[in-house]
Amino acid sequence: MKHSQYRKLEDVLGCKWSVSVLVAIAGGVQRPGALERSIPGLSTKVLSERLRKLEAFGLIEKTVHDSSPPRTDYTLTNHGRKVVNIVEQVRSLDEELREVARKA
């Protein structure tokens, strides 16, 4: 893991692709092809960039399995799980506020 190009966590949370990738991995989608298919509009290029950044950031871990052909998958680190937990709180609170707005 390289942490050299450290950017703020807010930048990750502010990127809809990064958030979608983290949430998908949390939901058990772990291979690059499956991630790409599960997130509408996400291109292979942007997915690769996001995966590299999230790994450099210490939020996901890449495992290359020694199979033929080699199989790559991604899992969340503890920090990644905390980020997903925060994302879920934001979504749930947003839903509550939307509900209040609808009733007003």
Place this chain on the structure above:
Amino acid sequence: MKHSQYRKLEDVLGCKWSVSVLVAIAGGVQRPGALERSIPGLSTKVLSERLRKLEAFGLIEKTVHDSSPPRTDYTLTNHGRKVVNIVEQVRSLDEELREVARKA
């Protein structure tokens, strides 16, 4: 409270002034003048806008006290407290990640 111009919670979290105002109110700074002084770079105009938006969003409540001259102060609603709690988690996790990056 008007909730008519509903925007997403992400917009609040993505606005540094809104976040600063919520955190300051959470820390006990409740009057407009005190808020303006406690947040470097925040203008009276932007503060008024943010206060109006945060109130419309249901995150803060305005109280006008029947004194002479009338005194206005702001407090967090339950939803506002949840937002501040999320902001604190983001900051604390960001600090942890920064620590990991320093050691790498």
